[in-house]
Amino acid sequence: MSKILAITNQKGGVGKTTTSVNLAASLGAAKQRVLLIDLDPQGNATMGSGINKADLEVTIYHVLMGEKTIVEARVQSGTCKYDVLPANRELAGAEIELVDVEGREMRLKEELLPILHEYDYILVDCPPALNLLTLNGLCAAKSVMIPMQCEYYALEGLSDLVNTIRKVRENLNPELEIEGLLRTMFDPRNALAQQVSDQLQQHFGDKVYRTVIPRNVRLAEAPSFGIPALYHDSQSKGTLAYLALAGEMLNNATAQVTTS
Ligand code: ATP
Ligand code: MG
Numbered sequence: 001m002s003k004i005l006a007i008t009n010q011k012g013g014v015g016k017t018t019t020s021v022n023l024a025a026s027l028g029a030a031k032q033r034v035l036l037i038d039l040d041p042q043g044n045a046t047m048g049s050g051i052n053k054a055d056l057e058v059t060i061y062h063v064l065m066g067e068k069t070i071v072e073a074r075v076q077s078g079t080c081k082y083d084v085l086p087a088n089r090e091l092a093g094a095e096i097e098l099v100d101v102e103g104r105e106m107r108l109k110e111e112l113l114p115i116l117h118e119y120d121y122i123l124v125d126c127p128p129a130l131n132l133l134t135l136n137g138l139c140a141a142k143s144v145m146i147p148m149q150c151e152y153y154a155l156e157g158l159s160d161l162v163n164t165i166r167k168v169r170e171n172l173n174p175e176l177e178i179e180g181l182l183r184t185m186f187d188p189r190n191a192l193a194q195q196v197s198d199q200l201q202q203h204f205g206d207k208v209y210r211t212v213i214p215r216n217v218r219l220a221e222a223p224s225f226g227i228p229a230l231y232h233d234s235q236s237k238g239t240l241a242y243l244a245l246a247g248e249m250l251n252n253a254t255a256q257v258t259t260s
Helices: 015-027 044-048 061-063 091-097 104-118 132-140 152-171 192-205 217-225 237-259
Strands: 003-006 034-038 075-077 082-085 123-126 143-149 177-186 208-214
Touching: 015 044, 015 082, 015 104, 015 123, 015 143, 015 177, 015 217, 015 237, 034 044, 034 075, 034 104, 044 217, 061 091, 061 104, 061 192, 061 217, 091 132, 104 132, 104 237, 123 132, 143 152, 152 177, 152 192, 177 192, 177 237, 208 237, 217 237
Parallel strands: 003 123, 003 143, 034 082, 034 123, 143 177, 177 208
Antiparallel strands: 075 082
């Protein structure tokens, strides 16, 4: 059965999309069958996977509106070794158009049902907001990965997000759990970053991934080539960090199977 992971943080620019794209590529390289869902009208995960969002006739928008299926909308990202359910700015309209639809939070979950068996991992790149699109991601997911920068205000935003996840669990998706917190753009020479990182570990214990994603220029430039960093510079620190994260997730999954 596939593992559905919402990659979310309502704070903008914390590395959600960079994580979604590079984790999808790393899991794909580890022979996992991966679907990356772009749930953000900015379409950054789409572009970062080498798909031109301006050329698309069918996107996740049409899937959420019930006009097309995921099978009709997904794109195989051949070089990147994963599939993408792409998005472009049209998706912003779904927020408004879905308001009167019954079960509007469950649209993505429903549409995923027929294709779940085709994937080992389904990663959902959420927009920087706690809106109806993100809610669709949280209702479809089994768990949440929270990328965050270790800076002062990050902890404040985190408690809002944890509360939202709790509310979703109570009202809409009882299965939902926090899979892990991922420290992104980390600079170990920065004393504050180190301090915030220590606080995170005190509060969240083993919910904090051991893997830390460093600030790395290759991760920032890869999207301009429309490829994950793995295919831009396979030995860069950023590439290796996301490969390590995929390894950590796969190990955790194996440990869960053997202990349950
Ligand atoms: P948004 O909230 O707008 O969706 P996001 O949370 O998806 O943003 P990204 O788009 O992944 O964040 O990253 C924000 C910016 O930081 C981008 O320019 C990206 O290339 C850069 N970036 C992300 N992670 C790293 C990193 N580890 N090292 C260097 N640059 C990074
Ligand atoms: Mg993003």
